[in-house]
Amino acid sequence: MVDCIFCKLISGELPSYKIFEDDKYLVILDRFPTVKGMTLVISKNHLSSYFAEVEDEILSEMMALSKKIAKQLDSKLEGVLRTMLEVEGLDVDHLHFKLLPAYENEKIDHLKRLELSDDEMEEIRKEIVGESRALV
Incomplete structure (x- = not known):
């Protein structure tokens, strides 16, 4: 999809x-997170963001991957009580799950967006994956 931001991220255009x-x-x-470490699990195939229209097998795979990533967020980001999963897809019509770390004594405001520099984003990424480019 030409105008899909997730397709552009997947292709490396962004x-x-x-x-x-x-x-x-x-x-x-997520480049515009509501909380530190907010993470997106994105299907590389451009599928509807409405989960009820997606094949069960794909949803199962995404859930299993999301669970692994959530455990990584829980263990690597300081102060995280647990990571929540959100599947709404109203902002971008491309299948994705949102993982939101829940921190002690912090409420999530879905209207708020954190303004983080590239250096801050990279530091958060390194907290999660270490010095490697990505988890394998």
């Missing part, structure tokens, strides 16, 4: 802060 990638999925930090 830069991203990669956490994980395989032949089916791209996992990146």
Whole structure:
């Protein structure tokens, strides 16, 4: 899809802060997060963001991957109580799951967006994956 921001991220046309990638999925930090470490699990195939229209097998794969990434966020980001999963897809009509780390004594305001520099984004990425380019 020509105007799809996620397709542009997948193709490399736009830069991203990669956490994980395989032949089916791209996992990146959200560039405009509501909380530190907000992560997107994105299907590389341009599919509807409405989960009820997506094949069960794809949803199962994405859920399993999301679970692995959530455990990584929980263990690597300081102060995270647990990571929440959100599947709404109203902003971008391309299948994706949002992983939102829940921090102690911090409420998530879905209308708020953190303004983070490239250096801050890269530092968060390194907290999650270490010095490697991405999790494998």
